[in-house]
Amino acid sequence: xxxxIKEKAKLLARVRRIRGQAEAVERALEAExxxxxxxxxxxxxxxxxxxxxxxxxxDHIRHHVVNPDADPDADRARGAAELIDVVRTYLK
Amino acid sequence: xxxxIKEKAKLLARVRRIRGQAEAVERALEAExxxxxxxxxxxxxxxxxxxxxxxxxxDHIRHHVVNPDADPDADRARGAAELIDVVRTYLK
Amino acid sequence: xxxxIKEKAKLLARVRRIRGQAEAVERALEAExxxxxxxxxxxxxxxxxxxxxxxxxxDHIRHHVVNPDADPDADRARGAAELIDVVRTYLK
Amino acid sequence: xxxxIKEKAKLLARVRRIRGQAEAVERALEAExxxxxxxxxxxxxxxxxxxxxxxxxxDHIRHHVVNPDADPDADRARGAAELIDVVRTYLK
Numbered sequence: 001x002x003x004x005i006k007e008k009a010k011l012l013a014r015v016r017r018i019r020g021q022a023e024a025v026e027r028a029l030e031a032e033x034x035x036x037x038x039x040x041x042x043x044x045x046x047x048x049x050x051x052x053x054x055x056x057x058x059d060h061i062r063h064h065v066v067n068p069d070a071d072p073d074a075d076r077a078r079g080a081a082e083l084i085d086v087v088r089t090y091l092k
Numbered sequence: 093x094x095x096x097i098k099e100k101a102k103l104l105a106r107v108r109r110i111r112g113q114a115e116a117v118e119r120a121l122e123a124e125x126x127x128x129x130x131x132x133x134x135x136x137x138x139x140x141x142x143x144x145x146x147x148x149x150x151d152h153i154r155h156h157v158v159n160p161d162a163d164p165d166a167d168r169a170r171g172a173a174e175l176i177d178v179v180r181t182y183l184k
Numbered sequence: 185x186x187x188x189i190k191e192k193a194k195l196l197a198r199v200r201r202i203r204g205q206a207e208a209v210e211r212a213l214e215a216e217x218x219x220x221x222x223x224x225x226x227x228x229x230x231x232x233x234x235x236x237x238x239x240x241x242x243d244h245i246r247h248h249v250v251n252p253d254a255d256p257d258a259d260r261a262r263g264a265a266e267l268i269d270v271v272r273t274y275l276k
Numbered sequence: 277x278x279x280x281i282k283e284k285a286k287l288l289a290r291v292r293r294i295r296g297q298a299e300a301v302e303r304a305l306e307a308e309x310x311x312x313x314x315x316x317x318x319x320x321x322x323x324x325x326x327x328x329x330x331x332x333x334x335d336h337i338r339h340h341v342v343n344p345d346a347d348p349d350a351d352r353a354r355g356a357a358e359l360i361d362v363v364r365t366y367l368k
Contacts, residue, residue, distance in 0.1 A: 011121050018137075019114035025144075026107045029100065035152040036266035042148065043273050045110075046141050052117075053134050057362060060127040064355030066341050079340030082220035086333060089227050128358035135365050149270060156263030157250050171248030174312035178241060181319050192305065199302045202321075206295035209328075213287050219336040226329050229294075233322050236301075240318065244311040 003063040011059070014052045021045040054091035058084050095155040103151070106144045113137040146183035150176050187247040195243070198236045205229040238275035242268050279339040287335070290328045297321040330367035334360050 021044065028038050061080055062068070068081035113136065120130050153172055154160070160173035205228065212222050245264055246252070252265035297320065304314045337356055338344070344357035 008121065008124075012118065015114055015118045015121060019111060019118065022107055022111035022114055026104065026111065029103050029107060032100075034266075035148060035156060036270065039145065039148050039152070039270045040273065042141065042145050043270075046138070046145070049134065049138050049141065053131065053138070053366070056127060056131055056134065057359070060131070060355065060359060060362075061341075064127060065337075065352060065359055076341060079336065082218075083333070083336060083341055086220065086223045086227075086336075089224065090329070126358075128362065131362045132365065135362075145274070149267070152263065152267060152270075153249075157245075157260060157267055168249060171244065174310075175241070175244060175249055178244075178312065178315045178319075181316065182237070192308075195305050196302065199298055199305060203295060203298035203302065206291055206298055210288065210291045210295065213284065213291060216284075219332060219340060223329065223332050223336070226325060226332065230322070230325050230329070233318065233325065237315065237318050237322070240311060240315050244315070248311060 003059055007059055011052065011055060014048065014055065018045060018048050018052065021048060050091045054088055057087045057091075061087075095151055099151055103144070103147060106140065106147065110137060110140050110144065113140060142183045146180055149179045149183075153179075187243055191243055195236070195239060198232065198239065202229060202232050202236065205232060234275045238272055241271045241275075245271075279335055283335055287328070287331060290324065290331065294321060294324050294328065297324060326367045330364055333363045333367075337363075 021041065025038060025041050025045065028041060061084055066076050066080035068077045068084065071077040071080065113133065117130060117133050117137065120133060153176055158168050158172035160169045160176065163169040163172065205225065209222060209225050209229065212225060245268055250260050250264035252261045252268065255261040255264065297317065301314060301317050301321065304317060337360055342352050342356035344353045344360065347353040347356065
């Protein structure tokens with residue numbers, strides 16, 4: 001995991017944002033905010049988790065399977081690039 | 093929101109568990125655990141968010157739309173019960 | 185189900201579009217198109233199913249639970265309108 | 277696409293099942309079945325699409341990126357196997 005310092009910092013920033021969103025939902029429940037507002041907070045937390053997941057999978061492909069920008073085998077590099085596109089489409 | 097003390101306690105327990113899962117992902121990233129392990133932690137956090145969402149929507153239906161166990165209109169009560177089943181199916 | 189003629193026509197148009205998308209995926213597999221292209225067809229079929237689901241749930245709420253535009257109880261009407269917004273957010 | 281005759285046959289069987297499910301939803305709408313029943317048909321069609329997607333992505337990884345059962349580089353083979361596990365977890 002955490003393949004470059006920059007990637008690690010980005011992933012940590014994402015997960016800390018999700019923790020902050022969970023804390024906001026907790027405060028909203030304690031303050032008995034409206035259901036609709038709480039559900040919108042939870043929906044945005046779910047979106048953030050999808051974004052984190054897509055980035056983790058992309059980093060995994062690049063560092064532990066095939067890096068599309070560096071692999072000497074052009075077919076394999078293209079296959080990995082397509083795979084990253086698919087992951088982004090499904091988790092956006 | 094938070095329609096009965098018991099429901100509020102259950103929702104708070106769910107969201108605190110999600111916050112704890114976010115903290116576990118953060119520690120796993122800092123400790124540079126394997127990608128596969130981190131992705132499994134994130135997948136279980138996503139499952140917990142789906143569970144929280146389903147419970148919030150169900151509580152919203154019961155308290156702000158139609159309570160299937162108490163509505164005097166039998167058709168409407170059945171419609172609300174079916175709706176709760178559908179929400180559970182889609183978010184399980 | 186199928187609460188007004190207009191709604192029924194819209195739902196049928198959506199499901200026929202999904203059937204057409206399944207047929208396009210079938211032809212693409214038979215013609216041995218690239219994986220990336222086939223996965224994009226499948227992703228758009230999944231989006232169409234989410235749209236159909238959201239419309240079915242919205243129609244169900246309007247006709248079998250509470251119609252937010254016609255219910256005499258203002259709180260319940262607002263609760264149903266919020267619920268429809270949530271369903272759209274989660275399935276868009 | 278369609279990397280072996282056996283895989284192609286399995287994918288075609290999956291997509292034909294999805295087309296059949298779309299036809300069943302169409303008939304159910306025309307016959308004005310209950311909303312709850314129609315939504316359950318649509319939910320099972322969505323499950324079938326997730327299964328097709330997972331299989332397409334897995335076949336893509338095996339044939340166009342890295343085959344975990346045949347790659348001479350053990351680290352890369354393990355990375356690809358973990359990736360396939362993650363895809364199955366997210367799309368099951």
